[in-house]
Amino acid sequence: MNAPKTSRYIEIQGVAQTFKTKKGPFQALRDINLTIGKGEFVALIGHSGCGKSTLLNLIAGLTAPSAGVLLCDNREVAGPGPERAVVFQNHSLLPWLTCWENVHLGVERVFGAANKSTGVAAESRAQLRQRTDAALALVGLTHAAQKRPGEISGGMKQRVGIARALAMEPKVLLMDEPFGALDALTRAKLQDELLEIVAKTQATVVMVTHDVDEAVLLSDKIVMMTNGPAATIGEVLPVHLPRPRNRVELAENPAYLHCRKAVIDFLYARQAHVEKAA
Numbered sequence: 001m002n003a004p005k006t007s008r009y010i011e012i013q014g015v016a017q018t019f020k021t022k023k024g025p026f027q028a029l030r031d032i033n034l035t036i037g038k039g040e041f042v043a044l045i046g047h048s049g050c051g052k053s054t055l056l057n058l059i060a061g062l063t064a065p066s067a068g069v070l071l072c073d074n075r076e077v078a079g080p081g082p083e084r085a086v087v088f089q090n091h092s093l094l095p096w097l098t099c100w101e102n103v104h105l106g107v108e109r110v111f112g113a114a115n116k117s118t119g120v121a122a123e124s125r126a127q128l129r130q131r132t133d134a135a136l137a138l139v140g141l142t143h144a145a146q147k148r149p150g151e152i153s154g155g156m157k158q159r160v161g162i163a164r165a166l167a168m169e170p171k172v173l174l175m176d177e178p179f180g181a182l183d184a185l186t187r188a189k190l191q192d193e194l195l196e197i198v199a200k201t202q203a204t205v206v207m208v209t210h211d212v213d214e215a216v217l218l219s220d221k222i223v224m225m226t227n228g229p230a231a232t233i234g235e236v237l238p239v240h241l242p243r244p245r246n247r248v249e250l251a252e253n254p255a256y257l258h259c260r261k262a263v264i265d266f267l268y269a270r271q272a273h274v275e276k277a278a
C-alpha cells in the first residue's frame, strides 16, 4: 500500500542560481518551481551539467539561491540541518575510521548533545551506540562494522554512506547519484534495499540520477530538467505504479514502459544534448 502523502512538504518557489565565475556570472538554474509531498520519492533527471546537483545542494541548504525561496516543513531552508541528510556518489567516508565509527560520528553530532531549539536532552552513550548498530543493521552491514572503508567493496561503502545518513533519522534524504559508481548488479541490489528502507522509514527522498530505469523503479514522480545554462524544470512525470515494486514484474508492466518511454522521449528527443564546441 502507498502511504498517504501530504502535498506540500518541500516547496521551491521561483528559485534561480547564478554563480560568479572568472568569465562573469553564470546562470545555472532559472525559475524553478516544485512541490514535494511528505514521504514522496522524487527523481531529478537531466543531461550532464544541467543543474541537478545545484538544485539538490539548494534543498540541502549547502548553498543559498540567488533568487526565490525554498521551504521545508513550512520553514525557510537557511542552511544544512540534520533533518535533511545528504548521500553523495563518492560516499565521502573517513578512511581511518571503521564503518561503525563513520556512522557513529554523525549520530554523536545529532543526538549526543542537547538540542536547544527543541529542548530534547542529550542521549546516553548506550542509546547512541544502539542508534549506530541499528543503522548498520538496516543496510545489512552488521558483519562489517569493524572494517575500514579500504577493506570493503564499493557497494558496501555506499551502504555505509546511506547508514550514516539514515542514523540521523532525517525527514528528507537527499541523494546525489548514490549508485552511479557501482556495477549494474550491485546497483540493482542497493535500489531494492533502498525501496525497503524508504518503505520502513517513510522518509521523503530526492535523488539525482542519470538512469531512466532507476528513476521509474524508485520514484513517485520524475522531475525532468532542460539543458543548461539557465536550466529549468521541463516536465514533471507522475509514476503511478503500486508499491512494493518488483523489478522483474515491472519489466513488462505497460504503465512502467509508458513512464520509461516518456522520460527517454524527453531526454533524447526533446532535450537532445548539443555538445558545445571545445
Ligand SMILES: Nc1ncnc2c1ncn2[C@@H]1O[C@H](COP(=O)(O)OP(=O)(O)OP(=O)(O)O)[C@@H](O)[C@H]1O
Pocket (backbone or CB within 6 Å): 019, 020, 021, 026, 028, 046, 047, 048, 049, 050, 051, 052, 053, 054, 055, 228
Ligand atoms: N560553484 C560553481 N561555480 C560555477 N559554476 C558552477 C558551480 N557549480 C556548478 N556550476 C555549473 O553549473 C552547471 C550545473 O552544474 P551541476 O553540477 O549542478 O550539474 P549536474 O546536472 O548535476 O551535472 P552532472 O550530471 O554532470 O553531475 C554546470 O554548468 C556547472 O559547471
